[in-house]
Amino acid sequence: MLSAMKYASPTTVAEAVDLLGSEPDARVYAGATDLIPQIRAGRPEPAVMVDLKRIERLCAISGNGSTYTVGAATPTADICVHDGLAAAFPGLVEASGLIGSDQIQSRSSLGGNLANASPAADTPPSLIVNDARAVIAGPGGERTVAAADVATGPGTTSLGGGEFIVEFELDQPPARTADAYLRLIPRTEMDIAVVGAAARVTLDGDGRVAAAAIALGAVAPTVVRVPDAESALIGNEPAGDALAAVEAAASAATNPIDDKRGTVAYRRQVAGVLARRAVSIAAERARERGGQS
Amino acid sequence: MSRVHVTCTINGDPAEFLCDGGQTLLDALRDEVGLTGAKEGCGTGDCGACSIVMDGRLLCSCLVLAPEAEGTTISTVEGMASGDDLHPLQQCFLEGAALQCGVCTPGFLVAAKALLDRNPDPTETEIRYGLAGNLCRCTGYDKIVRAVQAAAAAINES
Numbered sequence: 001m002l003s004a005m006k007y008a009s010p011t012t013v014a015e016a017v018d019l020l021g022s023e024p025d026a027r028v029y030a031g032a033t034d035l036i037p038q039i040r041a042g043r044p045e046p047a048v049m050v051d052l053k054r055i056e057r058l059c060a061i062s063g064n065g066s067t068y069t070v071g072a073a074t075p076t077a078d079i080c081v082h083d084g085l086a087a088a089f090p091g092l093v094e095a096s097g098l099i100g101s102d103q104i105q106s107r108s109s110l111g112g113n114l115a116n117a118s119p120a121a122d123t124p125p126s127l128i129v130n131d132a133r134a135v136i137a138g139p140g141g142e143r144t145v146a147a148a149d150v151a152t153g154p155g156t157t158s159l160g161g162g163e164f165i166v167e168f169e170l171d172q173p174p175a176r177t178a179d180a181y182l183r184l185i186p187r188t189e190m191d192i193a194v195v196g197a198a199a200r201v202t203l204d205g206d207g208r209v210a211a212a213a214i215a216l217g218a219v220a221p222t223v224v225r226v227p228d229a230e231s232a233l234i235g236n237e238p239a240g241d242a243l244a245a246v247e248a249a250a251s252a253a254t255n256p257i258d259d260k261r262g263t264v265a266y267r268r269q270v271a272g273v274l275a276r277r278a279v280s281i282a283a284e285r286a287r288e289r290g291g292q293s
Numbered sequence: 294m295s296r297v298h299v300t301c302t303i304n305g306d307p308a309e310f311l312c313d314g315g316q317t318l319l320d321a322l323r324d325e326v327g328l329t330g331a332k333e334g335c336g337t338g339d340c341g342a343c344s345i346v347m348d349g350r351l352l353c354s355c356l357v358l359a360p361e362a363e364g365t366t367i368s369t370v371e372g373m374a375s376g377d378d379l380h381p382l383q384q385c386f387l388e389g390a391a392l393q394c395g396v397c398t399p400g401f402l403v404a405a406k407a408l409l410d411r412n413p414d415p416t417e418t419e420i421r422y423g424l425a426g427n428l429c430r431c432t433g434y435d436k437i438v439r440a441v442q443a444a445a446a447a448i449n450e451s
Contacts, residue, residue, distance in 0.1 A: 004313075004315060005313075005314050005315030006314040006315075007297060007314035007315070007358055007360040007361075009360070009361070009363075031356070032356050032357070032358065033338055033356055036317070036337070036338075036355070036356050037336075037337035037338065037356075040336055040337060045315065048314075049314065049315065049358060051358070051360075051361060053361075075350070077350065100338070100426065101341065101425050101426020101427075102351050102404065102407070102408075102423060102425075102426050103338065103341055103344055103351055103352050103353045103404070103426040104338055104353070104356075104426065106350035106351055106352040107350075107352055107353075107356060107357075189422060189425040190339075190425050190426070
């Protein structure tokens with residue numbers, strides 16, 4: 001099993017790009033938590049497995065005061081214990097911590113979670129509400145795109161041949177801003193989202209919503225933004241009718257499937273409830289943060 | 294096909310082995326190194342029977358390619374006891390009958406040790422979440438949790 005493949009472990013981005021250029025049937029990986037099970041389940045083996053974890057840039061977390069940079073292969077376990085990220089992006093850190101067991105946390109990564117392009121992935125909605133950018137390396141050099149533009153459907157991405165995600169850039173949120181992520185699973189731990197909901201809220205000095213972003217996972221082929229819910233919040237306190245409008249708009253924005261974890265009707269309803277709750281939590285955190293940026 | 298030569302440290306001793314590029318670390322530990330404590334339950338990272346610690350991180354060795362072990366420091370269940378002295382977790386699993394068929398036990402022991410190394414006095418809830426990556430298909434979870442609680446108490450008293 002798996003024994004025909006070659007293994008390569010480049011130590012620089014340039015070396016990885018060259019390797020992918022010279023071997024068309026190569027596949028990059030970080031934690032392999034999805035890739036190895038997929039190959040075991042019958043997907044074709046690549047000729048070469050390119051391990052990205054020996055490239056320092058892909059496993060580093062850094063911040064310069066205005067922007068955080070998180071390596072695409074950084075274990076989510078590291079993200080979960082990073083004080084700076086937890087303060088700036090509590091929802092993204094929550095989502096990161098929900099991926100699998102402690103064993104999986106040692107290997108799972110933001111880059112893998114996004115590039116694997118599962119509709120039910122936990123971190124992409126949080127990356128998207130925080131306007132994260134993905135730095136992508138490939139034969140044409142490096143380019144930077146919105147994280148929202150990476151996944152194009154279940155298992156498909158906009159990454160070109162020989163391209164891989166190097167790192168994510170996340171701008172330090174403005175004052176009175178915070179995010180939250182909620183997920184419903186049928187068990188208390190170790191399952192895949194029935195619905196995931198990420199929200200980010202910026203309040204003005206009077207406690208009204210100045211900016212909002214809401215994104216839902218597991219209810220459509222890709223993450224769904226809910227502009228109607230976002231505009232319903234603007235200028236209002238995050239309460240009462242505004243939250244009811246968020247719930248209705250989030251339910252309406254979904255295009256879910258029936259499967260063993262939930263029916264279409266259930267997913268629609270839960271999407272609304274989780275969106276409303278995520279907005280409430282994000283708003284509460286934004287209030288607590290006050291003027292700190 | 295040429296095999297990959299891997300040099301690493303396993304349970305405190307220098308080790309080297311030859312493996313295939315696509316071989317899992319679990320298979321290499323069992324078939325090349327001869328350490329059969331880690332088991333293959335699912336082969337997909339769900340059951341934790343293959344749990345080991347590599348460079349301080351608890352992980353499923355079935356999801357690691359063997360060449361990744363180059364230069365790393367690995368701990369397996371075989372390294373838990375000191376000679377004939379069992380680790381308190383092993384002793385408490387034994388005394389508490391925290392195993393039935395035993396296939397999941399090495400993984401539970403390694404994961405429980407990683408948990409106690411990080412959090413020496415976990416609550417029952419923390420133990421249950423901390424061991425959520427390990428499945429016991431005999432469903433003997435209660436005795437496992439109690440054995441971990443007893444081991445934590447024993448370690449903290451000593």
